[in-house]
Amino acid sequence: MPVLIFAENADGVFKKSIFEAVTYARAIADQNNTSLIAISIGDVNAAELAALSKYGADKVLNVSNAKLKNFVNQAYASVIAEAAKKEGADIVVLSNSFSGRGLAPRIGVKLNAGVIDGAVSLPDQSGGKFVVKKTAFSGKAFAITELTSANKVIALTPNTYKVEEKAAAGTVEDFSVETKESDLKAMLKEIVRSAEKVSLPDAEIVVSAGRGLKGPENWGMIEELAGLLGAATACSKPVSDAGWRPHSEHVGQTGIAVSPNLYIAIGISGAIQHLAGISASKVIVVINKDPEAPFFKVADYGIVGDAFEVVPKLIEAVKQYKAIA
Amino acid sequence: MKILVCISNVPDTTTKITFTDNNTQFNTSGVQFIINPYDEIALARAIELTDGDKGTVTVINVGEAATEATIRKALAIGATDAVRINAKPHDAWFVAYQIAGYIKQNPFDLILTGRESIDYNGSKVAAMLGELLDLPSVSIIKKLEVDGTTATVEREIEGGKEVMTIPLPFVAGTAEGVAEPKIPNMRGIMSARTKPLTVVEPVEVQQTSNIISYETPAPRGQVTLVPADDTAKLVDLLHTEARVI
Numbered sequence: 001m002p003v004l005i006f007a008e009n010a011d012g013v014f015k016k017s018i019f020e021a022v023t024y025a026r027a028i029a030d031q032n033n034t035s036l037i038a039i040s041i042g043d044v045n046a047a048e049l050a051a052l053s054k055y056g057a058d059k060v061l062n063v064s065n066a067k068l069k070n071f072v073n074q075a076y077a078s079v080i081a082e083a084a085k086k087e088g089a090d091i092v093v094l095s096n097s098f099s100g101r102g103l104a105p106r107i108g109v110k111l112n113a114g115v116i117d118g119a120v121s122l123p124d125q126s127g128g129k130f131v132v133k134k135t136a137f138s139g140k141a142f143a144i145t146e147l148t149s150a151n152k153v154i155a156l157t158p159n160t161y162k163v164e165e166k167a168a169a170g171t172v173e174d175f176s177v178e179t180k181e182s183d184l185k186a187m188l189k190e191i192v193r194s195a196e197k198v199s200l201p202d203a204e205i206v207v208s209a210g211r212g213l214k215g216p217e218n219w220g221m222i223e224e225l226a227g228l229l230g231a232a233t234a235c236s237k238p239v240s241d242a243g244w245r246p247h248s249e250h251v252g253q254t255g256i257a258v259s260p261n262l263y264i265a266i267g268i269s270g271a272i273q274h275l276a277g278i279s280a281s282k283v284i285v286v287i288n289k290d291p292e293a294p295f296f297k298v299a300d301y302g303i304v305g306d307a308f309e310v311v312p313k314l315i316e317a318v319k320q321y322k323a324i325a
Numbered sequence: 326m327k328i329l330v331c332i333s334n335v336p337d338t339t340t341k342i343t344f345t346d347n348n349t350q351f352n353t354s355g356v357q358f359i360i361n362p363y364d365e366i367a368l369a370r371a372i373e374l375t376d377g378d379k380g381t382v383t384v385i386n387v388g389e390a391a392t393e394a395t396i397r398k399a400l401a402i403g404a405t406d407a408v409r410i411n412a413k414p415h416d417a418w419f420v421a422y423q424i425a426g427y428i429k430q431n432p433f434d435l436i437l438t439g440r441e442s443i444d445y446n447g448s449k450v451a452a453m454l455g456e457l458l459d460l461p462s463v464s465i466i467k468k469l470e471v472d473g474t475t476a477t478v479e480r481e482i483e484g485g486k487e488v489m490t491i492p493l494p495f496v497a498g499t500a501e502g503v504a505e506p507k508i509p510n511m512r513g514i515m516s517a518r519t520k521p522l523t524v525v526e527p528v529e530v531q532q533t534s535n536i537i538s539y540e541t542p543a544p545r546g547q548v549t550l551v552p553a554d555d556t557a558k559l560v561d562l563l564h565t566e567a568r569v570i
Binding site: 010015071072073074077097098099101102103104105106108109110112113114115116117118131133134135136137138139140141142143144145146147148149182185186187188189190191192193194196198199200201202205229240247248250253254255257261262272273279280282283284285286296297298299300301302303304305306309310313314316317318320321325 | 336338339341342344362363417418421441443444445446447448449450451452453455456457459461462463464465467477479480481482483484485486487488489490491492495500501502531532533534535536537538539540541542545546548549550551552553554556557559560561562563564567569570
């Protein structure tokens with residue numbers, strides 16, 4: 001039975017996290033010697049749809065319907081579940097994005113399928129089981145979880161599975177469905193984009209700062225460093241609680257969990273709740289004037305020094321590196 | 326307005342997470358349990374929305390008798406009454422089916438959960454409830470206003486937010502920004518003891534998942550310290566050794 005991947009678009013474009021999920025779904029299809037079908041909902045042009053085949057989609061179902069232009073989880077779940085039934089797919093894969101989180105559970109209920117969200121590994125199907133590793137305790141642990149239902153829904157954590165090209169046919173077919181009015185009660189009024197160029201959950205590099213910065217007026221150098229590195233900015237809980245930075249930048253156990261390639265922590269002591277949210281980062285750099293700061297215990301690289309002296313020098317060093325590279 | 330707030334009983338955020346029985350059981354020894362922090366936000370907003378006799382706030386928890394301390398805390402913060410479904414919360418699927426069963430018998434105008442629980446990090450119950458009850462659901466909201474029979478919410482998306490309107494009843498998972506958690510006062514703590522807490526027996530639910538074991542993240546190696554005046558060295562290490570820039 002084929003695997004179905006929901007390729008969520010952002011303004012008509014598939015982000016890297018979607019290609020990660022397509023690569024991941026392709027690998028599951030290969031485990032099961034079956035085909036991979038992608039489904040896209042909304043306004044996505046032919047060239048963008050064709051990109052899904054580069055990562056292994058044998059077929060692409062394109063749902064272009066004026067009523068479904070904007071994301072409404074209730075209606076999208078109906079369409080995806082319908083496609084899964086029509087194609088006989090028993091595994092549905094999504095990206096564990098903000099939208100994916102609102103979608104996966106609804107699809108699960110519709111298909112009577114167990115749901116794993118926050119998956120970080122391919123399923124282990126040895127011995128006829130279906131076992132997936134997922135994050136638990138907000139990054140403090142992983143839960144090795146078995147799905148026992150016949151149908152399965154998996155939402156993959158962004159930045160945990162490497163994108164890999166694997167060309168497939170990727171024939172695009174139009175897929176039309178009747179939309180129920182009762183599925184469209186939630187109405188989008190407005191999309192408000194934040195000023196940051198790189199969104200935190202998608203970022204490959206994150207520059208994060210804490211109370212050591214003393215006040216919101218000192219964030220200029222953090223933004224400058226982030227800008228140079230193509231990074232997203234983030235902060236610790238006391239900083240967002242004090243209103244220095246928006247809640248959407250709060251990384252940690254009760255904020256956002258991130259898994260970038262590089263996490264640079266400036267003036268953050270490293271409370272256990274903060275460390276939980278960044279434990280999946282591949283490389284951690286800590287800049288703190290207190291050599292005893294707990295953050296150094298989980299850091300790969302560290303500088304013991306005052307942020308107000310070190311960060312401007314680091315900005316200069318990055319500029320010089322950029323000039324040569 | 327009748328609001329239902331679903332609460333989870335989770336380990337305190339400062340808990341060091343360890344496991345027993347060959348890494349198959351979460352070690353609860355010495356662990357302090359609290360209301361899931363995101364659920365506290367939902368509770369605080371529900372209390373604000375019904376302030377001044379504009380409605381009632383019922384909290385519901387799926388848990389064994391030991392969770393009643395957490396439920397009483399919610400009552401002390403300001404919930405009107407509470408329901409405990411007397412069962413171990415096996416997974417989100419189990420919890421959602423139990424709560425949906427209760428709501429079908431006892432309808433509410435608004436059903437709130439936290440955006441996710443900080444133990445198993447599912448953000449599944451809100452959307453599962455929506456599906457089971459055939460209601461709209463929004464999983465991660467940063468703002469919630471109710472005007473008559475319509476609500477305006479801000480849904481978090483990567484790099485921004487969406488403003489949406491939704492007719493009541495619906496289900497929403499709350500995140501930071503919706504409200505500030507409330508601290509119970511003495512009057513609240515006293516009255517919590519006598520507020521109604523109904524215990525309901527669970528219904529039979531098909532099982533779809535099982536946790537086989539746990540792992541903790543691999544420990545990181547020793548930190549490489551770079552002198553404060555040699556930031557160029559750090560950039561070089563990130564480029565040539567770590568290969569992340």
